Amino acid sequence: MNWYEDEVSGLEKAHINDKTDPGIVFYGSSSIRVWGTLKxxxxxxxxxNLGFGGSTLAACVWFFExxxxxxxxQALVFYAGDNDxxxxxxxxxxFIFFQQLMVQAKSRFGNLPxxxxxxxxxxxxxxxxxxxxxTNNLIAAEIEKSNSNWIFIDVFSRMLDQSGRPIVDNYQADGLHMTDKAYRLWTEIIEQELVKSLPLVNT
Structure with a gap:
């Protein structure tokens, strides 16, 4: 895991003042890390944003603590497994790495959403x-079976065209990293789930 050291050290330095009140933590691979419009x-x-580039779900588990x-x-939003x-x-x-992540999150944060x-x-x-x-089915079934504080957010089906293939303009030229259009879709889908347990308070 040494090849992630620069990325992880960078996270530690960049967010040293965010720990007491980070709000909702987004954690995971480059799909999180390069989400430049997240805020x-x-x-x-x-x-x-605590994403680190190229990370696997295995690496996210390794560096979690x-x-x-x-x-x-206030909550943890997680994306990884793609690179694995x-x-x-x-x-x-x-799936086993995800189970380990569940255990770590429970140990560190209790019943945090x-x-x-x-x-x-x-x-x-x-x-x-x-x-x-x-993989998605395994993880979704585990979350449903555990009846825990975890919620499965399906973006897979929403990113397919009518023929059941990936919508091309959701991706950059490499066919892997997402465009602003895809992040707008993710925002909509994620917010629909967040608001169920973390409703916005009108001020």
């Missing part, structure tokens, strides 16, 4: 679509 997209809420130390968030499958890991392995964003159907990794679907 504006959730302008009615306080959010902190270190990154989250002293944080007191891209690196050749099997859905069952990703936690949200898992489903793996997205990217153009570049469409050859792995069945593995992505299976």
């Amino acid at each position: 504006n997209d959730f302008a009615d809420r306080k959010v902190t 270190r990154i989250m130390v002293d944080y007191n968030p 499958l891209g690196d050749g890991r099997h859905p069952e392995e990703v 936690c949200y898992f964003i489903s793996l997205k159907p990217s153009v570049a990794r469409w050859h792995l679509a069945e593995q992505f679907k299976y």
Whole structure:
């Protein structure tokens, strides 16, 4: 995991003053890290971006305790697993990493509202679509079975066209990283779930 050290150290330095009141923490891979409009997209809420580039779900588990130390968030929104499958890991392995993440989040934050964003159907990794679907199904079923503080957020189905393939203009030229259009869609979907347990207060 040494290749993530610069990214993780950067997070620690950049957010040293955010720990006592981070609002909603967004944690995960580059889909989170490069979300440059995150604060504006959730302008009615306080959010902190703790994504680190290229991270796998395995890496997010590995660094969880270190990154989250002293944080007191209102909720945790998580995205990772995409890179694990891209690196050749099997859905069952990703599922085990998710179970470990659940245990860590419970230990660190108790019954804090936690949200898992489903793996997205990217153009570049469409050859792995069945593995992505299976992984999403495993995680969604685990969340439903556990009847816990976790919520599964489905973005996969909303990012497909009428033929059931990825909507191309949701992605940059690499077919993997998302465009502003895709992030606007994510904002809409995520906010629909957030408001159920974290309603906005009119001031």
